Amino acid sequence: MIADDRNPTIDDVARLAGVSPMTVSRVINGGARVSAATRERVQAVIDAAGYVPDPAARILARGGGGRIGLLYANPSNAYLAEVLSGALAGARAAGLLLMIEPSHAGDPAQEAEAVRRLAAGGAQGLIVPPPLGESAATLNAIRAAGIKGILLAAPPVEGLFEALRVDDFSAAAEMTRRLIDLGHRRIGLIEGRADQSASADRRRGAQAAVAAASETDLLVEAGDFTYRSGFEAARRLLAMHPRPTALFAGNDDMAAGALAAVHAEGLQTPGDVSVAGFDDTYLAASVWPALTTIRQPVAEMARCAAMRLAGKEEIDTEFVEHRLIERESTASPR
16 A cells, blocks of 8 residues: 555555644544544554554643644744744643754754754654754654654655745745836845755746736845844845835845845835835834834744644644735835
8 A cells, every 4th residue: 555665654555544733643542533434544554554643743732741843943033032922832832841952053973962952851743843844854853753743934845844835926926016016117036045945946936926017127135134234135236226126035134134235225114115024923013113024934834843743733824824924124115
């Protein structure tokens, strides 16, 4: 029933039985809300496939005293605060202890060591926010530890890692269309880190929106999701002739840096240059003027990831919902 020689996973059983992984988990752990016919069908697949449940996963599913881990290496304190608050809420609701471990993105040895520390501390599942969710070193270390990982803001890894993310392409296209609708025809895009797929997806979304409009240019500069990189990229964009009338940054930190760059040039936002961000962290409403941005429900994604690791919540959609939040930093160009 399984095409290769690896041990079958709960996702294999779910696919073969035509149910969700949550339903398989309920059958394994004697949970309610499963019909007799479904229970019988799932059990038949389990028996035929030779699936053996992971003991750690069973501990988590039953709740009470289990531990999960959160890795972090994100340069944005605002983003990390959202992840942490959501993960804590989810762990508390599931009756789990949340262990938090810093990692060092780009250093394979240290990334692997961070995973090993959490596994040695008893973590039976990990929440993995960006950029670590797309790091081979981190993913391989989680595989080697034999524990489950749920990725935030990264693509899933089929059969191994589930993921929670927004549709970055559609979100960026929506924001770019809004700027075009306001009358902007030269739009500067400040990209995030090149090693994160969200950066490329957001660029493609912005490009698609511009391609569908007439007489509109997209000017792209690289950043790395930090405030300083947003400031420097915005300075380069504002030095162009003619300069863009709107700047769209790949996260709120870079958008805040772009706001500072506009002010440093003696210009005004939104009168001279509109500025938009992405994520809707607390920073977006704290700067002046408050940022128009894409709301990515980071805290809710982290909460859901913790509940999913506990076997108490399903991930049954490809993307979670995003929303465009319009504030004072965008307007029609003068």
